[in-house]
Amino acid sequence: MTQLRHMRDAVVEARGFVGDRNRNALDTDRMLTLALVKDIEIIGEIVDVGCVRRSP
Template structure:
């Protein structure tokens, strides 16, 4: 069993998601094709989010049902196993459409666990 608790893992998810959103400020989808450092950084942050989610306890996953655990972990698995065949269109979509709502739900879980 990991010594890192769910609260810490949720903070890792929040922080990595926020950093990804920060990295895309003033960027376009086309920047992923031309800026290798940006695309690698974003892929890595998605991996971190998925890895942290994968280690959250089943009880917390059951408690915080608005967090799409299965999809987050599935995305991580896809990126890890298709390391040179990552679809940057999907990466862009995840970051621009899914991360802000994820941060909102993760923040709620963090507040609940801290209270």
Template sequence: MCKDKDKVRLQHMLDAAVKAIEFTKVRKREELDKDELLALALVRLLEILGEAAKGVSVPTRNKFPAIPWKSIAGTRDRLIHGYYDVDLNIVWKIITEDLPALKTQLEKLLAKRP
């Protein structure tokens, strides 16, 4: 895969992370149970993030081992294939606890790429 495609995928990952963080910034966990549209949007953003991560080339992934590539892709797989049993507590935890650090890593990574 060419570097430009990797950069596009990395930007897709960052965009999804930023949106998910923004959507949860002024909300509480309980709102996910009451707002189906919010829950569906957040799940979709995690799916996009995971699908984009899967599209990043192995050489690029190997250059940035601090990013949990397998975990991100695995989350996407779980959401897609286990769509009938999504745990919104886990979705909330990923977005509020894990994505801010990933967002920072992706911003740094993209700033280094030509």
């Protein structure tokens, strides 16, 4: 359950970072890009751990 909470928090945070910015912001705002990549990494790691736990 904690992992789902972390995943949700990362999604909420990423959506907050994006706000009303457009695609061009990813090309011009390095801090935005790095922040989004970090949140995507958090989500990916949680998904990866979940897949490992479920595999036989």
